[in-house]
Structures are given as structure tokens and as C-alpha cells.
Amino acid sequence: MTSPRRATTPAPGTAPAGAPTRLVQGAHTSGGIGASVLRPDAGLKVTGRFAYSSDLWHEDMLWGHTLRSTVAHAEIVSVDISEALATPGVHAVLTWDDLPTEVRHYGLEIQDTPVLAHGKVRHHGEPVALVAADHPETARRAAARIEVEYRELPVVTDETSALAPDAVLLHEHRTDPCSGRVPHPNIVHRQPVVRGDVARARDRADVIVRGEYRFGMQDQAFLGPESGLAVPEEDGGVHLYIATQWLHSDLRQMAPVLGLPEDKVRMTLAGVGGAFGGREDLSMQIHACLLALRTGRPVKMVYNRFESFFGHVHRHPATLRYEHGATRDGRLTHLTCRIVLDGGAYASSSPAVVGNAASLAAGPYAVDHVDIEALALYTNNPPCGAMRGFGAVQACFAYEAQMDKLAKELGMDPVEFRVRNAMTQGTVMPTGQVVDSPAPVAELLRRVEARPLPPQRPWESGEGADLRQLPGGLSNATHGEGVVRGVGYAVGMKNVCYSEGFDDCSTARVRLEVMGGEPVATVHTAMAEVGQGGVTVHAQIARTELGVAQVAIHPADTRVGSAGSTSASRQTYVTGGAVKHACEQVRRRVFEIGRRRFGTRHPAWDGARLLLENGKIVTEDGEVLAGLAEVLRDEVVEVVQQWRHRPTEPFDPHTGQGNGHVQYAFAAHRAVVDVDTELGLVKVVELACAQDVGKALNPPTVAGQIQGGTVQGLGIAVMEEIVVDPVTAQVRNPSFTDYLIPTILDTPDIPADVLELADEHAPYGLRGVGEAPTLSSTPAVLAAIRDATGLELTRTPVRPEHLTGTE
Amino acid sequence: MDFLRPAGWEEALAAKAEHPGAVPIAGGTDVMVDLNFGRRRPAHLLDLTRIRDLFEWEAGEESVRLGACVPYTTILERLRTELPGLALASHTVASPQIRNRGSIGGNLGTASPAGDAHPALLAAGAEVEAESVRGVRRIPVDAFYTGVKRNALAPDELIRAVHVQKADGPQQYAKAGPRNAMVIAVCALGLALHPATRTVRTGIGSAAPTPVRAAAAEEFLNAALDEGGYWDSGAALDASVAGHFAELCAAACAPIDDVRGTARYRRHAVGVLARRTLIWAWESYRGTGRTTEGAS
């Protein structure tokens, strides 16, 4: 069992700051996979020298600013930019009319999002016009002088208003691929999953539980707001330095709108201050480039926190209606559910979120008879799309609440009930897909259950009494009055990598050469390092595969092929796989060169399996054949390789059947909470996690992903929610004053117990780590609060008024 | 925009007289947010941080004179004995960084119903020392709050200091908010026992358009303590006394539903906080309580 503290204490022999590539020599090359290697960028980050996108500066640069709609749904009657243009210091003001080509919409899956509003705005905060000026205040002031006349339209805000026969349509005349399959034009996408015979299974059920659950709109709340610097280039192109999750996806959407061929839009990844899905969609990318191309000057755009809440999509709020049945002995008979996700005004990644919600609606349980439907609506609410957990989070919240309800109904222990229905390797999913790698669901639950419980009411035991540990924390709200302990469990499953037939591949360029007498590998990918630690892992892979100590990571840009998105827990799997694959090709070439140069000296050059270790070519028995430096001399070996995981297939549009996913990740949590039942305040005391990661390529990084994901789940359980006015569809809390994320005083110890059961299909047997812990954290906390209060609690986040009956 | 940097108090008053629209700025914890987000563009900013007196405090016989710019951190670290309620309130303000800059003067100037200092000032008893080129006056804090984010200052006046009654008995302060640190009060309650006058005073925050005292609750409790001989006997409070006091505090609220909480919750939570703080303070008065202070 790994405690977080132990897991993050650097192991002996790991690199000191700033020199991660100089490693102690061991039997195998040190600093390879499995080692607790430190981040190569940590030294820069702790000293403030790491250049984030908002830190960039260019001589002569202008500041870009976006004018956004103040209303959610309106016709734009007129836009008058004359006063803004006349403001001293203003260099450009752009509206829809200034867009350079006929391609004026973009989107990840459906190109329904206008670059700037045209004729209509469909949500609060939609970009209407752009300003470039010599100071941010000048740009702000000029934007305030743009006169936009709106004629307000009725707003569509929920399922009822969206699907009424006479509903206002968000997008008329849809022609996107989903449009032909949806029952109503205000449905972005719909995916049923049906299997077995629910009607007959229901007859066998001894107990049936139903529930309607509501999941609030969560914000990624990455700390580094959207920002970038666009620099016009002499050839008429533009170079964008940008914080994003996927350079090439941005590029594909940007180039047609800019009217430039892709090779004239260069992209370099700037430092990224977190992402969590919120940087999958474009924000200021096209806008900054348009302004730079128009003015001929570099343009920097930096959203402030207010604008950031409008600048990216959020996690879909959802209403989930579930029915489960079970036999008296605690076996699930069937599941029916309907998951309605609010996609907001534009599609973003709603179709894929729907696919996940539908295919993972049953969770990590074996249930043969299902009737599942998931859909996303178009409304005038803020657009929703990717966030850590992506459709699986909402479902997990609901099915785990159902599991507790069933256990209670049957008089069974909630862990025992889950274990009895837990899927295993070989289980058939509702989609018909066979789970073909380890699925240690029961084991994960048993592990969190087996942990000793933290002491009750520690503040009463003289020793270590500290009122800051109570619900309310620094607010001095209780000295123990009304405080009740609760314990809850949850487990979840998340698909890893892109699904449903998507060609999910990545590219790596690996170069091996001798510099200063030592072999040095350089890894170049377009992977967006957003904090997850991919740069550390790539170097580890190169060390393991090439047996070199020194690995340089080339900055990510579009001069190498796509790496795919830093999303879906996929980067270590797919770009890690590409790096591994490229290294293998490099290694083969090195052996060829060795054979060419020294092949006649030793019989082992032919036949025997050769290895690269510690800068040398060795036989399997450890006999050294030659040093890399003497083999390579001044020859440079460089390989560019694309790599893809085994293919998936689309879900059948009517039955949802299909091998839609490539891998599943599992995590379980046990939450221990203290609830001030009179004030409705919650203190999470411990949030223990167990997760199977296949193979921990970098154990501290794995622990960091688990703890970080867990706390994002804690946030949605007890405080995080973007509140949208149901009448006006306006966002009511776009600030860190009123959109609360957990502080260090809200966050408990998070012991992380890491299992490593290899998935034979994945590089090194690894399993994507990042998202699974965000799934089970929320329902575990909710279960613990239910345990403490006896309340049903069907919505998240739980607010004090829900715990005190004062809604 | 002009940035006025008076080196002394007289100069500041003169500037404010000349530019009544000038926005005073000290810790900047309210003003700068409005500036950063383009919500306010005053013609003049009046920086008070060069005026040394404003950062000083002095304990007299009856009261502590707190310079308008004395930061919360100083209050919670140095004035726990004299001003325990205000020290507790200061501890709940935002974050350490904010407590290092924010001040009572700023809280009063902004006069947000959610300001953490107000309930403690109301409960302790305080006067705001306001001054203009026309002269000085002292405004009882009860009369200072005139509306949502409005106060009794004239356009040419500045807050120079606050005179807070020194504690003559236990004081308490508690607030309710959905986060365990850095949270704006959904509601808050300050309570002070005044054994010298055998009275109890209260202050309620975030539960009415202005910070308010729960007058009826105070009256009831004063009478109940008097009639029951509690001040002399030091007996444990009858649960029904604390309960009725809590109900009357809740009834003193005129809260609204907003993004931070519902009106019903606010009224309910004020009742809970009233009962708890009364019991904590009373137990402390009886000399049996663990502590007169909360988290420290």
C-alpha cells in the first residue's frame, strides 16, 4: 500500500532539480519507466521562470480584447464600431463582417460555432467583436464603446423548453452528421444502448429502486486563464504561441477561418496552466490571429477570470433517471436509464460525451439487461463539453447512488452489494464489448474498505485538538455541536483514449546522437504538457528503450505530426506508445549500424537479442559489445513514427452495440466526512482511493493525478457549481469569489493505493490514470454525507440548504 | 484617472474636499477588484497608505482606537484580549494575504452587508471617527450602515479611525459559508456579553440589507438573564432561553435569496449561530468553557 507521502518522497538515485538527465548508473539504465523521476520543468516552475502563455511578450505587441454578449439569446439588430475605432491607441476592431473567408464557423465535432456572432447570440458571453489596442485598458475602453443593439429572444434552458413542439430552435437547418438521427433539432446527439430483455428481467427483480439525480455545471477552473500570443510572419502566415490541449486540432479549425494553408499557421505550445478539458475547444486562438494578421503586429490576448468563465466550455449538467432491479440475494437484474445532458448553445464535444454517458451508464457492474438512453440538448445555457471524466462522471454519480439505495433496500452492506455485482475481466458490457483486460473492481473496493478509519471527533481528544479540523474550518462555526460522522463508498469506470472508431494516433520524432562524447536522445512530439507530467514520462521511456541517461524533450509544436489531445487519460498510452515505438525503430537502426561497423568482431552481433543499456550495446547476458558513442560516432539516427492503439468501432445508432472503447480505468473511493447537521457544513476527513494503473510509469506522478482528480470530485460534491439563471440563462457567478473550488483547508489526506495489473494490449501494460479518480470521489462523498444525515440527496453539489431543509 | 498620494491626513482631507468623488484606497481588497474588472473608473483614487497614523492603534481606558488602515492580521494577532470578537471576525476574513492588507476602515467604507467586521463591531459597541475639512464627528456604528453598500459618510468625509469598546466580558463570532477557508459569509453573527452593564449585544451579517443588531433578541435575553439571576449565579443557561434567543435573532433577519445561499438558510443558520455563540460566551463567562475563542 502506498501512502501519498511515501509515494512522493523521491527515491534514492533520482535526479536533483535542473539536471534530470544525469543519472546514477545501475544495472539497468536509471531514470527509466517505473522510477520516481522528478519533473524536468519543476525547477523553472518554482522559480517563476517557466513561460506560460500569459507571460509572453513581444516588442511592439498589441493587446487583444473580446466584446461578449450581455444577454443569452437575442437578435443582433446593429453593431456600431465607429466610436471604438476612433479611440486613440486602437489599431483594429473586428466583427463578423471582417472575417477573411467564407469559413466562419468552427467546432470540435460539429462546426456550429461562429468565430464572431452573426445575426444572433445564443448564449451569455458569446464573442461579438474584437479590439486590438496598445494597452489592455485602451482595448477594454474601446470595446465598451462598441454599440450593440440586441432584440431579446425567448430562452431555451431545459429539457421542457428545448423539446416542446414549438420550441425555439438553437440551430435551424442543421446538416451535421448527428442531425439526421435525432428526434428533435434541439438534441445535439442521442445514443441508446439496449441489450437483453429488460421487461422479463424486471419480472425477476425482488426489489426495484428508482431515482432522479441532478448534476450541476462544473467548471474546469484551471488556474492559468486562456491566453496566447499571435505573431504575424513575413510570408503572410502567423505563428501562435498558445496554451492548449491539442495543437493540431486547433490548427485544423483555425486555418480555414484564417484563409491560410495549414503550413502557414505555425503553432508552438506555450506554458499551460492546467486544462482538465477546458482547453480542448478554441478560445482566443482565431481571434488573436485575426487581429495580428489585420494589424501586422503581434497580438497578445489574456482572459481575466471573469472572461475565462465565458471563454471555455464546462462540464455538462445532467438530469439522470435511473431504475435498477435486484434479486433478494443481491444480484442486479436490469437497468433502465435516461441521461439528459445540457450541451448549451454549441455542440463542442457533446456527441462524444453522450457516447460515454450511454456506454458507461451501467458503471463497473455486470448487468445483462439494459435499456439506456443518453442525449445532449441544445439550449441557451453556456456551452458544455470536455471536462475530466467526460460523461462518465455524471453517470457514476447516479449509478453509485442507486447501488447504495439497492443495498439499503436489500439490507446489505453497500460494499458487499457492489462486490457481488462487480465486473471482472471477461464481463460483457451493455455495449456487447468484452472487457478484455483486468477489471479489479471488487479488489479496489475491498482495499479502500480495509483501511483503518480515521479517529472520531479528534478535536475532543486533547491531543491534536484543533478547531480548524471541524466543518466550517476557519469560520468558527462549530466547536463540535451538530457534527456527525459519515462513511461512504463508490467505484467508477472510465474509458481511456478516444473511442467510437476515432482514428486515435500520435506521432513521435526520436533522435539519437553523440554530443560531447555522450549519447543523447531527443524526443519531439506535439503533446500538450498541461501539468500531467508527460514530459517526464517521455524521457523515462526513451531511457528505458535507448539505454541513454540524457534525454532532451523538444518543445511541442506543429513541426511534428499530431499527438492527439491531452485528454481522455490517453497521452501516456498513445503518445507514450508513439515514443516507445519510435525508440524501438531507433534502436533497430543502431543495431544495424553496430553490425555494419563491428559485426565481424563478435558473434553475438548476429543472432542473439541485443539490448541498449547504460549507453552501451549489450547482449541479454550482459556482455558489452560496444559503447553507443563508438557505434554512432557522428551519425545521427532519427525516426518519426506514428502509432495508434487497436481500433475501436462506432456504437450502433439504435442499439449502442459495438466495441467502442479501447481500455477501461477503474478507481474506488472511501469518503469519511464530518457534517455539521445543523448548519449543513461539510468537512471531508479522508478520501482514500484505490486505483489500478496497469503500470505506474512514474509513481509520484500517478499519485499526483489520483489526488488531484479526487479533489476535483470533492469540489463538485460540496461546493462547485456554475449557477445559471433559469429565466435569463445568464451566468450568476463567473468569479472565484462565488465559484468556489476547494482550498487546502477543504482537502483531506488522500491515501492512494495503486494496483498494477498489466493490460497486455497497452504499452508496458499501462492504464490511463487521470480521470477515473474524479468519477468515484463525488459519489463517495455524497454517500458519506447521506450516511451522516440520513437524507436522500439526489443532486450535486450538496449545498448547506439541502442539508438543512432550507432550500 | 488621477492617483492622489497624500502624505498626511490633512492633505487627504483637502483632497477629498476638492474631489468628493475620489475613491479612497488602502488595502485595495475591494477597490482593486472593481478596477481590475473595469467595473469602476473613478476620476481620482485617493491612496491612504502613506498616512502612517492610519496604521496605528491605541488602547485607552474604555475603548481601542483603531486606525482605519490597521490590517486584520494585526487585530487577530495583537488585540485578542481587548477586542476578542473583532479578532475572531478578523480571523475569518478571506485569506492570509487579504488579512495582511484589508482593514476595518475598508470594511466600513464598502459597507457590504457581508463584511466580516460589522457584526463584531455592532456587538462590541463602536463609533466611527469620520472627518472632513469641516471637522470631526463620531458616528455610532449602529447608525453607520444606511443601505446595501451605503454608509453615513458625507461625500467629503474619510474614515480616520474606529473606536471599539474594550471587551468587558466574553465575545464570540461565527459565520456560515460552504467552504472551510476563504469564504464570504452566507451569514455571520457576533455576540458580546457586557457584564459591566449586564447586557448582551449582537450583530448579524449578510442576512439583511445592512448589518443589523437583533434588538428584540437582546431585549429578551437581557430580561431573561436579569430575571433568572444568571449574572450573579453564573448558572448554566436554560436551553429554552438560548432557544428563544436564537429564534429572535433569526427573526431579526431580512435576508434575500442569492447565489451564495437562500433566505431560508440564512435565517435558519443565524439562529443556529446565535444559540451556539451565546452558549460559548456564556460558558466562558461561567468560567467553565474551554475557550472564549474559536479556531486560533
Place this chain on the structure above:
Amino acid sequence: MRVTFTVNGRTRQADDVWEGESLLYVLRERLGLPGSKNACEQGECGSCTVRLDGVPVCACLVAAGQAEGREVLTVEGQAAHAARRSRDRDQDPRQHEDTPNAALSPVQQAFVDAGAVQCGFCTPGLIVAAGHLLEHNPDPSDEDIREALSGNLCRCTGYGTIMDAVRLAAARKSEEVRA
């Protein structure tokens, strides 16, 4: 307007400062010190924490003009500040002359070693806040650490490794003192 103040021991001057600018903006955009971060600009995240006359504050809430004549310590000056303090503690004034630029302060080193950095956007503010904590409370309890860092939001780590880092820095310091 012109603003002159000391940053990390050096006198710096910024011209043509708009009166509504914050100290944060001046540091980042005018003085080439972007280490202090612009995550919320409303005092709710602590990413811009600097020390103003020794005290941790949010640079986003200090008006540029208020910094006039003051002393500011940013994350960029943290290592030199720690080195200077460590020499002062050793009471060896002779070494004051040549200040070797220690690459990392003990707190910075502990953040690296404990894996307390992911995206790193909150890190500079945490370094400044944690450095101040340990100067004033060399042996903090867990709750002391949590309180001192409660104004610094982190979205990546879940704070566990940040707790580890501060504990590690404190432990190393006490080892150093014992030695």
C-alpha cells in the same frame, strides 16, 4: 505616472504607468517579472502572492502607485532572499559582499523534490506564502500549514504533495539547525 520601488533588492522604475494598473501588471508587463501569476485578479487565488515590505499580499490588489518606495519580494527573488537570510543567521557579514545566486531556496527545492508541481501556475504564489510561513513558524503543524496556504488555490495536485513539500522543507530546516 512613474512608479519607483525596490524589487528583489534592486531599485526599479516604471514609466507611463496607468493609474488603474496593479502592482501585478507592473511586475509582469513592465518589469519583465512574470513569475507572479495572473490567475484571478480578485484576491481569491493567491497565485500573485508577493511580499510587500515583508508581508505576503496579493499583488493584483495593490495599486501600482501604492508600491511607490516600497520593497517587493517576488518568486524570482526567493532564492537570493533565502540565501541572504541563511547567511544573516550564520552571522557572517563578510559573505554579504558576494551573494552567490543559490539556484533554489529550500522551499523551492522541497517543492521540486516532493513532486508538488504539476501545471505550476499556483506554484510561485505558494512558494512565497510557504517561505513566509516557515520564516515565522519553522515547525508548523499540519493545520498551521493549511491555514497559511488557505489563500492559495491549486487545481492540479489536490494539495497532498504541497503539504509534503512544506513538511519536507521544515524537516530539512530543523535538521540543519540541529546539525
